[in-house]
Amino acid sequence: MTAETSQTLDRGLRVLKLLADTDHGLTVTELSNKLGVNRTVVYRLLATLEQHALVRRDLGGRARVGLGVLRLGRQVHPLVREAALPALRALAEDIGATAHLTLVDGTEALAVAVVEPTWTDYHVAYRAGFRHPLDRGAAGRAILAARQSGPADAPGYTLTHGELEAGASGAAAPLIGVTGVEGSVGVVMLADSVPERVGPRVVDAAREVADALR
Numbered sequence: 001m002t003a004e005t006s007q008t009l010d011r012g013l014r015v016l017k018l019l020a021d022t023d024h025g026l027t028v029t030e031l032s033n034k035l036g037v038n039r040t041v042v043y044r045l046l047a048t049l050e051q052h053a054l055v056r057r058d059l060g061g062r063a064r065v066g067l068g069v070l071r072l073g074r075q076v077h078p079l080v081r082e083a084a085l086p087a088l089r090a091l092a093e094d095i096g097a098t099a100h101l102t103l104v105d106g107t108e109a110l111a112v113a114v115v116e117p118t119w120t121d122y123h124v125a126y127r128a129g130f131r132h133p134l135d136r137g138a139a140g141r142a143i144l145a146a147r148q149s150g151p152a153d154a155p156g157y158t159l160t161h162g163e164l165e166a167g168a169s170g171a172a173a174p175l176i177g178v179t180g181v182e183g184s185v186g187v188v189m190l191a192d193s194v195p196e197r198v199g200p201r202v203v204d205a206a207r208e209v210a211d212a213l214r
Helices: 007-021 027-035 039-051 068-075 076-095 138-149 196-214
Strands: 055-057 063-065 098-105 108-115 132-133 158-161 166-174 183-189
Touching: 007 027, 007 055, 007 063, 027 039, 055 076, 068 076, 068 166, 076 098, 076 108, 076 138, 076 183, 076 196, 098 138, 108 138, 132 138, 138 158, 138 166, 166 196
Parallel strands: none
Antiparallel strands: 055 063, 098 108, 098 183, 108 132, 158 166, 166 183
16 A cells, blocks of 8 residues: 555445455355454455445345446447547458457357448448357457466467358457457457468457457
8 A cells, every 4th residue: 555545445446345355145154354454454444335335245244346346337338439440440351341349248248349440332231238158259259269268378269160250250369368358359350261361460469458448
């Protein structure tokens, strides 16, 4: 802690992080031990967070993340989209294909930003808000590949054909090293296969988006 930071706010944020990392909640005693503070401090932190619906306590007294966190989370997508747009525009214009940023939303892949090329005669129509299973399409498969390999040995890119739209091929690379964001950057095109140069270019774009989000 420094003179410019708030100890109480720091502790409250640590409580939220601890609760977010568990599926079964934590008791006051468990939080007290993890934070290294007495139970009275934890009670005050929980009471404050409950007032803002950021924490809830079940009948057994275990604290869990509250629904108020969802309201905050809804504001994340616009910020992420804004940060990603320059790299997506460059990717779409360079490749001549529709570029997209896709994030994990529960068990699905959700396209949160889409940029279409301006100079092509035709391209795949792909809209922001489009959802699909994580195990279908290049965007979702790239995310799953990153989960399996881990950040230290992240995969390069993933290619697919015809999984989401007949006649369309996709290439996507995962976002690496962005805390709290799990997603991928990719392109989709009307082609039987993805040209060789597209995969490395998508990896570069994913790296640019990740840098913009850090």
